[in-house]
Structures are given as structure tokens and as C-alpha cells.
Amino acid sequence: MTPLAHTARQLPVWALRDPLCAAWRQQNRLVVIAPTGSGKTTQVCQMLFEDGRAGGKQIIVLQPRRVATRSVAARVAAERGVQLGGEVGYLIRFDDRASPETRILFMTEGVLLRRLQDEPDLGSVGAILFDEFHERNLFSDVALGLAKQLQASRRPDLLLMVMSATLDAEPIAKYLSGCPILRSEGRSFPVEIRHLDAPDHRPPQEVAADEVERILVSGKPGDILVFMPGVWEIQQTLNAIRSIRSREPLTLLPLYGELPPEDQDRVFQSSSHRKVIVATNVAETSVTIDGVRFVVDSGVARINRYDPALGISALRIEPISHASADQRAGRAGRTAPGECRRLWTFVNHKDRPKTNTPEIHRTDLASVVLLLRSLGVKDIVNFDLPDRMDPAAAQAALEMLERLGALDGATGGVTDIGRRMIRLPVHPRYARMLVEASNRGCVRTVALWAALVSGRDMMVRSREESAKEMLELFQTNDNSDFFTLVRAFNWAKQHGFSLDACRRAGVHALTAANVEDTYEQLLDLCEKSGIRGEDARFSDDDLLKCVIAGFADHLARRVDKGTLDCVVAGGRSGTLMRESVVQKSDLLVAAEIRQIVTRDKKELTLLGLASEVKLEWLRELLPGQLTEKVEHLYDRTQRRVACVRLLRYRDLILDHSHQNCTHPKEAAAALAREFLDDEIELPHWNHELEQWLARAALVAKHFPELELPAFDDAAKLECLSRALSGTLLYKEAKERPLLPAFRDYLTAVQRDFVNDLAPQAVTLANDKRFKLIYASDGPPAITVKLHEIFGVKEHPRLCDGKVAVLIHLAAPDGKRLASTQDLAGFWKADYPQLKRNALTKYKGVAWL
């Protein structure tokens, strides 16, 4: 045993060795809960190896990050005193340090998913350890789902072990059919956590600076780590801390993912002053800084969520979960007892989610759905995962894959195109573009485009003058933003991806260098998938047509010349990013659609990575998805109906041309709709017409056997269209009589019944006639002066006696005295009392 290994055996997780060995001899599924510092990542795999449970087969340890995968593998190799790449190895993208001898193999989650495609039974694997499973990355969830299925079918000997740092192990143990849970101690120092006593409504940057000042004043030693949601907030916080009146000199350090590596490294270097590091979430999981004794936590993070219904992702600042807050707090206790100050109240804390939203619930599922289909999973929604896919999100992914031609709409099977796409480690949209590129002989260029967008943003927003000048140099075309990226990349490559040169040009050097690797790998994989061909005779148009193949559903049309506003297919709208070069074309596709929240809290949908589209390309490429239709639209400014031939992709109007009207009734329907939507007035829609509608409705209600039509919106539209047929102009439409069209909607017999059963006036027993008022809700009514009907006992009825008229009884001066639907009863019960009052008030009448 090496001295390193000897030391490692002191790690807390070694207390679990006997229970672990006992458990995995009886079980093929285990959950291990072990917090930071327990040694689970480096030790459990070695216990398993030494115990021989994997039967000489590989033990795979899944890791979420490449950097950690490398260092952990190196650590285990050192403990065992072996060369990395022998008994202990690792496998990550672009870096393979494994050999046939490797028995303990660390790999990133995506690598395992790809391996499952080549080796569905994982015959050479004896155990899979899912490390950091609590992070709930999409790939680890899917990998566990597939491994569970494999174990339940063809590989019952395969050992699955889920290792997690969160204490809430029950759900995952339940998912693994109630398998045993083993718990280990961590090895870290206690952290005292305090919340705010009362909410502080100032920006967290200011509250955090106050808190830093309080720590400085307290005189307690130790570095301070402040969590902020983004780069802008980090700069604000640093400025606020600079203005603290403190005699203590400080080393102020920002830390975020896009920061160049040499700047990131400064947080690890020792400093003669106390370090105050203001960081994004990168410091929560990816970067660990020793020496931190104080954590100041804003309690918020920017979280990306994908809306499958809209196909748009949105980056928003959200309150973090308990799990996330605990992880942040733990950063204060790595080397000594620490303190964590949370900038939210305990009451607020109780309102927060316990855990982070698993990635499967907040991301585009197209890639994994295609992967699952290719592995024979038919029922995607019910595929047994730790968290099932949201049905709407799975459906949206299936539809996208069908539109791309990767899945057969009828059978759901993977098509030839889909099979060629599967092995490419890019989003299916870009994989589809590459398939198209192979038909057009431009694979190399499109592969570079795909590589350029597969990492983080290569162009950094820079306020430096040189970067702005360079950007203009890169933007020498006006038909695709991809060309700008390519020029920037080529420039960075010519300068050897040098940090200085790239910084001057506003290019993220490390990202650009990664693009090179991704590009080479993509080309290699394209070759293996039969996607090949670059014959130098392709044109820019060919490249842009490839973009349409991947992003047709992101087709957009500029609303006007004055703004960058666009309507996007699928009932969406957005604004073209102002740095886009595609500002002359009316039609474009955007490879990126993102919602952002501005500083003044407004939502904005931005269209980025745009490419020009020409109408004739759409006719060529999407003939089946274009519809051409003559439509009649009411023009509110001209106050007339325009007859327009509209060309659409789905709902998006691509082109229109005015023409002579050949469908008078359709044109009239446009006017009718405008009226029914209350946008215009028609004077002939009057009391008489409304009375007639009410009469017809009353008869329809009491005599269903007459089969009178209901005058619903559709019927009204039909009648109005008939009445207005032949005119396009509002000024003519408003003169048109309307009632005849409604009458003629009934048969002659039906009309006679309406006139008989619901007449306009009713004659009482004393031969006096009274005009009826029909209401839409309630009985028809007449208003009668009381003295006009003295002696009339018989109550008037309509509809063959089924409906009693409502009689409003009025005084000689018209003042309403009473209402009744039973005259005989009225005379008997109410009249005597009424008469006494009336006698005194209306002396000119002979009250009987």
C-alpha cells in the first residue's frame, strides 16, 4: 500500500466498507449518501475493486465534469501506485487515458451514453457508480434509466451504485426498487448559518457589501466568498466593496466561468491580504477554493429554462434551492469552522424549493429523445427515469425530430436521416444541417459552424475599442452571423489562440481553442456516419440552405424597416439582435431564440445567430410546408376589405400580393367578422333586428320540433356575409339592410311560425293592441296603462299558450306600478291595495 493509500484509509467512507461489501454481495443496486470530504469518489471504487464484486470487469465511475474526472483518476492511480491509463484510467471528450487493462475507469456522463450505443449490453462493465448524482444532470438521469433497464433485462449481474451528497435519498432508493441506503460521515468543519432578521429590499450587491464590511469589522480572519447571479452583479458588488471604509487592505477577485483561466487561477494563489472573491455558481460546484471561512450568499442564481411549447429558452434570476444554499454554505467549512450569511430571511427560506430542478425538466429534450428512440425505446413519456419527462416537453421533442426528418411521423422509427444524425455530438438541428451539407458538398464548413456554437459563447462582450474594431472586421458580409464567427475563429487560430491577441479581438481564447478540437472530432464522426463531401464548388447559398434544414421552424420576418422587430413562425415574435449582420433581408432564420430580462425588468425575446433566407429557397426546400391562400382582410385605415394572396410557412406570412376580389362573400365575411369583433358599427344592426333574433330564439326554445337554427356566431357571420356580399367598402356596408338576410336564413314555414307564435304585438281581450318587447333572457313584455285594461281578466299568452306575457302596469302618467304574469290573480290579490293609493294620487281617472 502506498503512503497515499494509507492516508486515504482514514477517510470517513472507509467506515462503510464492511456494510458496503455485505450489501453488494446480495444486491445489484445501492445508494450511498456521503457528503463532501467523505472520500466516496476516490475510495468506494477501490473497495469494490479489491472486493472483486465486479468480477474482473470494469468499474465505471461517472463524473459530471471533465476537469474533476482527470484529477480524481490521477489521485486514485497515485494512491494505488500505478500509471494512469493502466489499472486506473479516465475517458473524457478529447482525452482517452484508458487501456484494455483499465479496471477503474472514470468517465464523464455523456461518454457513457455514447458507449451504450456501441455496446448496448456493456458486456465489459461490471459496475457503474453514479457520482454526484444529486446534481441531476440530464445525461446522468438518462444513463441511470438505461442502466436500470439493462440490468433488469440482460445484465442482472451489473452493479449500479448511486452516490449522492444530499441527505434526501429516499426518492432515488425508491426508484431503484427500494434498494439499501448506506450513509457515511463527511469530513468538513461546522459552518454557522445565519439568515436576515427582516427582508432587505436593496439590491443584493449592496447588502452583500455591508455584510463583507461587518465581517471585516469583526476582525475574524479568513477569506470571504460572495455568491452573485452574474458578471454584472459581480462588478457592482466589487465596486460597493471598494467603497467600504476599512483600513484592512483586500485582494478583490471576480470569479466566473467566462473569465480567462489565468484570471481564474488568481483565486487559488496565496495573497498577503485577505481575499474577497465574488463569484457566480461556478464556485458552487466546479471550483473549490480552500481558505474560505466566510460565505455571503445572495440567494439567487441565473437559471436557464427551456419552454418546449415556445421552443425558447429563458435565462432568469431565481431564488436558489435549499440544496444549493447548503452547498454554497459548505464552501466556508473546508479548512476550518466557518460562517455563512444568507441574504434572505428564514421565512423566505421555507418558501424555497428543497432541491434544484432536475435538468430533464428545464432543457430541450430532442437529443436524448433521439438517443432513446435509437436504442429502441418506443414509449418515451413512460420510459422509467428517476424523473419522467414532462409529456409536453417529450412531445415537443418528438415533433421537432419529425420536422427534421429524423423520426418517421407514422411509425416513430428512426429514419435514414436520423440514423446518420445519431452519432454526432451536436444538437439534432446541427446534425440535420450536417446531413444536408453532405448533399451539398459543404460538410467541412457546416461542421465548423456546429463546432462554433457547441461550447460557450466564443465572442465576449468587450468594451475595449480594439475589440469593437475587430468585430467590424469580422462582420464583412450581410447574409449570416455564422460567417462572422468563422472569421473571428480563423483570426484566433492564425494567432495561435494566444490569450493576448484573442482578448484584443474580443474572442474567448480557450473557447476558440476548444472549437478546433470539436471541429476535428465532428469531421471524424461525420466521416464514420457517412456524412462526407466538400467539393469546393458550393456557394454561400448552399450553406444558408443547410441552416434552413435545421432551423426552418425558426423562420422570421421583419415587421418593418425601421425596427429590428420580427414575427417568428409558431405565433412568436422577437427582436433581431443589433449586432447581427443580417439587417437587410426581410426573411431570416435565427439559430438562437432567447428570452432575457432587462435591467428594468422587461421581458425581451432576442433572435440571434441569424441567416438570410430567400423566398425561392423556401419554395425549393419546404414545398410541402408552404401554403398559398387568397384571404380577405379588413384594412382599418383604408376602411375597406383587401383581397390578398398570402404565402405562409405554418402561420408565418412570407409574402403577400393584392389582387382583384373574386369571392364577394368571403370579402363580406371579413366585414362581418370586423363587426362581430366590435371593430366597426353597422347601423342596420338595430332594435328591429335584435327583436327579430329574440323572437326566433323564443320560438326555437319552446318548439324544438321546428328545428329553427340557433343564431350563434357562425350563423350571424353567415347571415351578415350574405347581407354584405358584393361590397368591399365600409361606407357601402353600413348602408346595407341586414334583417332580410336573417329572415331568409329560415324557411318560409319557419318564418310563418315565428310570426304566429312570437308576434310583434299582442291583442288583449278588450281588442286593444300592445307592442311586445322581446328580451334575450326572460319573457316578452308589454307596458300597459292600468286604466286601459280594466276588466281584462284573461292573461295574454304567446307560443300557443306556453309563454305568459310579462305585463308592466303603469299609472296614467307612465309611472310603473306593478308587473304581473297573471292578470286574474293581480285583480284579486294586488289591485285593491294599489287602488287605494292610486285613488288619492290620480284623481282624474275613474278607478273601477
Add this chain to the structure above:
DNA sequence: GAGCACTGC
């Protein structure tokens, strides 16, 4: 009118 963090054959 504008920017979290990871990650894959």
C-alpha cells in the same frame, strides 16, 4: 434594448 453554470461519440 442585452448576458448563469456545466457538458457529449
